[in-house]
Amino acid sequence: MPHSLTHENGKMGLGVLRFSTNEICCVIDPDHKGKNLKALTGIDKSIPIVSDLQEAVQLHANALILGIAPSGGRLPDTWTKPIEDALTAGFLVVNGLHDKLADKFSYLLSNPKNKGSVWDVREVLKEYTIGSAKANKLKNKRILTVGTDMASGKMTAGLLLNEKLLQNNFSSSFVATGQIGITISGQGIPLDAVKVDNAAAAVEDEVMSRQKFDHIIIEGQGSLGHPGSTATLPLIRGSCPTHLLLCHKIKETHLKNPVSHIPFPDLNRFIKMNEEVASLCGVFKRPNTFAISLNTHGLTKVKADQLIEEIQHKTGIFTSDIVRYGAQGYLTTLEKS
């Protein structure tokens, strides 16, 4: 979408670029037209950057993914025209915002002449009841990614670990719980859009539907420590995790804007708190925080390595940067634990 391939709101587009197994024709971003994707984003794929939908049509694109999540998750007015054009041109428009395009563009979608369609990824499609800790009885490994903050790399860590497990012929399934993970994997639950009453059951249903896998990787959302975040609790209760993978941005000392007055908690206490909540004071089996992924993006290798070692020493837990150094160390540690 127009603007901001390099803006932090571009998480949706970057996630799809990095992980989607569908062919990606091009990126639409007039600010960066013609530039090199790898140089801009670090994503090692040769995908052209074009300036508008018409160029995308010429490259035989047939789906438009809204790659930017503006603050508040609402559709900006300036997006109306490009989406209208895409729907008229017969595109599938993939939307991860809270706003439902199926409602907003019903005047186009109801016209049989238009072959365009809409996938509102955050739409809750099922009715859920109340969670009852069914997953606690499963015998497989259920690995939940948890974070000290929002946007600390939980989805990326989960996807990379799942990919590595599959490459090594392990039985594994990734449970997407946010719009990006769902867009990438084609299934999952838009947990943020589920009602509080049904959130734990939504996670539980999804985990139970994958019970035949030896490993279930559950995409974490938010943080038990973030004042705006609720999702971690139903993720813990719904998945009854056996393992936690903690994601932490080492460059930061405080939560992200607009709560940047709130410092991160002490890592060791935070790890214990997550485990104590998950084990419900000993009622369930205590999950093992088997590894930490430090997000060392933007640091030199020397500095990154030093901080990784510091955190590993402080916590006594295997620590690396899963994006920088890959998932092999995580797989080895997981299988030993």
Add this chain to the structure above:
Amino acid sequence: MPHSLTHENGKMGLGVLRFSTNEICCVIDPDHKGKNLKALTGIDKSIPIVSDLQEAVQLHANALILGIAPSGGRLPDTWTKPIEDALTAGFLVVNGLHDKLADKFSYLLSNPKNKGSVWDVREVLKEYTIGSAKANKLKNKRILTVGTDMASGKMTAGLLLNEKLLQNNFSSSFVATGQIGITISGQGIPLDAVKVDNAAAAVEDEVMSRQKFDHIIIEGQGSLGHPGSTATLPLIRGSCPTHLLLCHKIKETHLKNPVSHIPFPDLNRFIKMNEEVASLCGVFKRPNTFAISLNTHGLTKVKADQLIEEIQHKTGIFTSDIVRYGAQGYLTTLEKS
């Protein structure tokens, strides 16, 4: 509503009977027509029990509160006719179920001849953003009721403590977060129906709107320990409680059906876990679990007193039964802490 004044699904009706300051003409329950309310329920009010809406009309009733919450929160088919009759007779119908009566009975409500109306208590009326721990900066006492299980007396304890504070001329406000509390107090947030993304902000908004009060009593929902419950986390983050009041059903050893295979956690560990989550490992001020309300309903006074003493000894925290022995001890303890 027909049947079940004495059934545990009747929580909504019993809560309104016990606490509403609006005049209550009668209870409709054909199974108990003509019986004595106090003998049946322990509620010391002389309100007649009648068998149908026609009798309520003769008593000049003008509002019908659906007093029963069936499992799953869905409207039973057998209720359609009485609700139609009430709306046709010009009643306000107060509905705490997830189903929206405004939609279901739109064919009646849209007819200008009918003067009946509907209050769907669980409808989320505001748009919320993301919580940011604003309440942490307030200087008042924020007392959150928490429980070891669902339906362990959190609303009742909060209402009784608020009532006692007001009787003693303290400045206090009760924040209702469930359909019964909202129906009784006329305001609040239907937290169970809010999306996960906005739950903490919903609580925060409501608490901030009461910031002029020296005491804010926040009605707890569910439990950090219940596998189907999500609401406690946004309640903690949104209210930034300074005090916790723990509610516990002493007759039980396990959670309620359908999770009755899950034992209650050790009380001392559970109390610490709630405090540790609320203080976010020391980032926020640690709330003080200043008191415990044991639900000793159905036990002899001797047995109740013995259990109260045992729990107080085990936890070192002031313990009583706020329903059986009143709120004075809680007020005294709160003001000292």
